[in-house]
Amino acid sequence: MPGASDAPRIVVLHGASADTRAPDDQDTLRQVQEITDSLQAQGYDARPLAMTLRLDALRERLLELAPRAVFNLVESVDGSDALLPLGPLLLEAMGIPYTGAPVGALVASSNKPEAKAALARAGIATPENWPPQRRSAGDAPATRWIVKSVWCHASLGLADDSVVDDPAQVALRLAERRRTYGGQWFAERFLPGREFNLSLLEVAGGVAVLPPAEILFQGFAADKPHIVGYAAKWHTDSAEYRATPRSFAFAAGDAPLLERLGHVARRCWEVFGLRGYARVDFRVDPQGRPWVLEVNANPCLAADAGFAAAAAQAGLIHGWLIRHIVEAALGRAGALPRSSVAQPQGDTPTQSAGDAAHTRRSPRRKRATP
Numbered sequence: 335m336p337g338a339s340d341a342p343r344i345v346v347l348h349g350a351s352a353d354t355r356a357p358d359d360q361d362t363l364r365q366v367q368e369i370t371d372s373l374q375a376q377g378y379d380a381r382p383l384a385m386t387l388r389l390d391a392l393r394e395r396l397l398e399l400a401p402r403a404v405f406n407l408v409e410s411v412d413g414s415d416a417l418l419p420l421g422p423l424l425l426e427a428m429g430i431p432y433t434g435a436p437v438g439a440l441v442a443s444s445n446k447p448e449a450k451a452a453l454a455r456a457g458i459a460t461p462e463n464w465p466p467q468r469r470s471a472g473d474a475p476a477t478r479w480i481v482k483s484v485w486c487h488a489s490l491g492l493a494d495d496s497v498v499d500d501p502a503q504v505a506l507r508l509a510e511r512r513r514t515y516g517g518q519w520f521a522e523r524f525l526p527g528r529e530f531n532l533s534l535l536e537v538a539g540g541v542a543v544l545p546p547a548e549i550l551f552q553g554f555a556a557d558k559p560h561i562v563g564y565a566a567k568w569h570t571d572s573a574e575y576r577a578t579p580r581s582f583a584f585a586a587g588d589a590p591l592l593e594r595l596g597h598v599a600r601r602c603w604e605v606f607g608l609r610g611y612a613r614v615d616f617r618v619d620p621q622g623r624p625w626v627l628e629v630n631a632n633p634c635l636a637a638d639a640g641f642a643a644a645a646a647q648a649g650l651i652h653g654w655l656i657r658h659i660v661e662a663a664l665g666r667a668g669a670l671p672r673s674s675v676a677q678p679q680g681d682t683p684t685q686s687a688g689d690a691a692h693t694r695r696s697p698r699r700k701r702a703t704p
Contacts (some may be wrong), residue, residue: 341379344660346370347421347432349410352382357568358488361594366407367635372656375407380405385421387412394553396428403663404432405656409632415485416517418444418632433663434502434610435631443629446484447520456605458598460626461617462582464504464521479693480561481507484518484627489564491515497524502568525562525625530616531580533633533644534608536662538669540626541603545647547640552577578638582647595624600628604649609660613641635659 347404348366351359367381373380381399385392385408396404404425411417419440425432435443443449464479481496481504491511499508504521511519529551533544551560554577566574584592599614606612606629613633617625633641637652645655650673661667 336493339387341377342402343379343381343399343405344373344405345396345399346373346380346382347384347385347425348407350386350412351420358490361482361568361634361636362409365634365639368636369405369407373655373660376657378660385411385469387417387420389420389424393424393428396425396430397699403432403660404430405436405660405663406432406632407635409487409671414517415483417442417489418485419671422486429662429663431589433659435606435608439606439631443608444485444487444632446482447664449606449629451523453602454521456601458601459623459625461523461525464501464514464523466523470477474619477501479504479521479526480524480559481511481519483515484520486517486630489562489567491519492561492563493565494561494563496563497561513612524559525617527617528671529562529627530562530595530618530624531640532595532614532616532669533614533641534599534603534614535658535670536610536643537666538667541600541608541649542670543599543643544644544650545583546592547580547582547644547647548584550579550581552579561667580643582639591618591622591624598624598626603628606631610659611635613640 344452346366346369348362351363354444370380370382381401383392383395383399404421406421406425407420408413409418411420419437422432422435422437422440426437444451446462448464450460453627477499478503480500482492483490491514498504498509498521507520508519529549531548531549535542535544549562554560562578563574565572566578569575595616595618598616600612602608603612608629608631609679613630615627615630617627619625633639635641635656640650641654645652646668654671658668
């Protein structure tokens with residue numbers, strides 16, 4: 335391992351926590367520590383750095399540290415997810431390489447209604463927004479809608495009552511969420527069906543689709559919406575959390591569907607101009623048609639999060655993954671190890687019999703979104 339003076343310096347940039355008691359903010363701090371420790375263990379001079387709205391102070395600190403690259407973990411600034419692109423904007427202005435998606439991709443994908451509009455323009459199926467687009471005066475709107483935050487990706491305010499059966503109640507639920515949580519909210523058509531996450535990783539010559547994961551909804555009552563709400567994502571002692579494990583095991587008959595999901599995920603990478611790593615969340619309706627729910631340009635990279643779980647299914651250890659993402663930021667993305675089951679430009683593979691056991695889903699930000 336090189337001495338400290340010879341080690342390439344990497345700044346691990348993250349948003350200053352608005353409330354360190356909140357489970358999603360605690361999760362961000364754990365992720366920062368894990369990645370910092372991993373880089374240090376691999377010979378980098380890794381330094382965590384919290385970002386606030388004092389961009390002048392941040393710029394001065396970055397000039398002082400003079401990093402080779404920045405590991406961008408900024409998900410919010412001053413408690414606002416809408417300010418997520420500020421960090422990369424400053425880094426681009428300073429000419430400092432950084433991990434993950436470029437500013438344009440972050441802006442385009444972070445605002446959910448705008449991202450859905452971009453998907454629709456590209457011919458990628460995504461649930462329509464409220465109010466529904468009527469083709470004629472006699473068209474009836476969809477019978478179920480789900481209310482979500484425009485910017486927040488931690489399932490803030492997402493619960494069973496977010497799913498509304500009566501279209502007349504959509505506006506009332508939107509107003510209620512704004513009063514309770516602040517910020518911007520919208521509604522989209524709620525789709526029943528299966529839920530999948532596909533993780534994407536930049537590699538030499540293209541993008542690799544890592545093994546797909548499915549979120550299972552086990553033992554839900556007939557009237558309980560199949561969603562991964564705030565409790566299912568963060569409250570490890572809740573029934574929702576226990577009833578929504580992640581699985582990498584698929585029947586042979588799922589192979590055509592998984593191939594199609596992989597194709598659509600790669601199209602999302604192209605449409606948004608993604609870089610480094612990303613994740614695409616899907617619903618597959620009862621007719622077998624996939625719909626993109628969200629494109630996550632900076633999913634959680636903690637060792638027990640969904641992205642790392644997919645990488646592990648591909649035979650990639652967490653330390654290798656973190657180093658590879660840094661190398662991609664420096665323009666040196668290599669190929670995946672030969673042992674990996676991921677296919678950079680080919681079909682998304684099904685899992686082997688040895689992967690038949692469910693993998694426990696940990697409470698990590700930006701996993702699945704309904």
